[in-house]
Amino acid sequence: MNPSTITAYPNGPLLVRGPFELQGEDGERIPQHRRTIALCRCGLSAIKPLCDGSHKAAGFRTD
Numbered sequence: 001m002n003p004s005t006i007t008a009y010p011n012g013p014l015l016v017r018g019p020f021e022l023q024g025e026d027g028e029r030i031p032q033h034r035r036t037i038a039l040c041r042c043g044l045s046a047i048k049p050l051c052d053g054s055h056k057a058a059g060f061r062t063d
Contacts, residue, residue, distance in 0.1 A: 011061050013038035013051035022049070 004018035016022075016037050022030040030049075037050060041062070044054035054060075 008041070008062065009038070012055055013041055015039075024049075 002018050004016065004020045007015045007017070009015055016039060017035065020032070022032060022037070024030055040048050040051045040055075042055040042058055042060040044058050044060075045052045046054070
């Protein structure tokens with residue numbers, strides 16, 4: 001089994017690849033429909049913790 005990886009996408013989300021389990025604030029498991037997901041870093045996504053692309057319109061930038 002390959003390890004999970006988290007990659008910070010420049011000026012965008014965190015890409016999570018590989019086997020993982022995602023939990024919400026309440027500890028409940030969030031169903032996984034893909035092997036790769038994008039987690040919001042800008043705080044503007046309407047579907048947090050997942051990215052919906054809001055960072056692009058907001059001009060989100062990272063170092």
